[in-house]
Amino acid sequence: MTDRGPALQVDGGRQLRASLKRAGLDVTDLKAAHRAVAEDVARESRPEAPVGDGGPHPGQLRDTTRASGTQSAAIVRAGSAAVPYAGPIHWGWPNRHIDAQPWLADTAERREPVWSDTYLHAIETIIDTIEGVPTP
Numbered sequence: 198m199t200d201r202g203p204a205l206q207v208d209g210g211r212q213l214r215a216s217l218k219r220a221g222l223d224v225t226d227l228k229a230a231h232r233a234v235a236e237d238v239a240r241e242s243r244p245e246a247p248v249g250d251g252g253p254h255p256g257q258l259r260d261t262t263r264a265s266g267t268q269s270a271a272i273v274r275a276g277s278a279a280v281p282y283a284g285p286i287h288w289g290w291p292n293r294h295i296d297a298q299p300w301l302a303d304t305a306e307r308r309e310p311v312w313s314d315t316y317l318h319a320i321e322t323i324i325d326t327i328e329g330v331p332t333p
Contacts, residue, residue, distance in 0.1 A: 211269075230319035232266025234312040239264035239273045242304035246275065247286055258283055262301075271312070273301050 239262050246259035261283065262275045276283025289297030305312075 231271040235264035235271035238305045242301050245300040247298045
């Protein structure tokens with residue numbers, strides 16, 4: 198999919214990672230939460246992926262949807278070298294009369310209550326870990 202930056206962004210993530218570092222915690226503590234969020238959105242978005250107009254390989258966008266989590270982001274991607282049209286299908290391409298079908302972004306927005314709970318739990322766990330650590 199064409200990289201146009203995050204479709205959804207959580208405010209304060211950079212400050213949280215800086216606070217974790219100052220508290221002596223590894224910023225990878227959020228990596229598992231990011232991966233869990235991405236896996237949830239990827240799983241829930243697959244049935245929503247456009248299947249085309251009955252071409253020779255329906256379901257390719259669905260089948261190339263994958264998730265990953267980094268220290269700073271939950272990432273859901275679709276497409277591949279063999280399926281290079283995921284970005285134009287998702288975001289649209291007005292010059293080619295292709296309307297946007299943002300199934301990944303729509304799913305992420307719809308799943309916000311689930312992924313916000315995932316992040317809240319991860320952050321509460323981190324806070325419980327650093328309680329009692331003196332502030333520098």
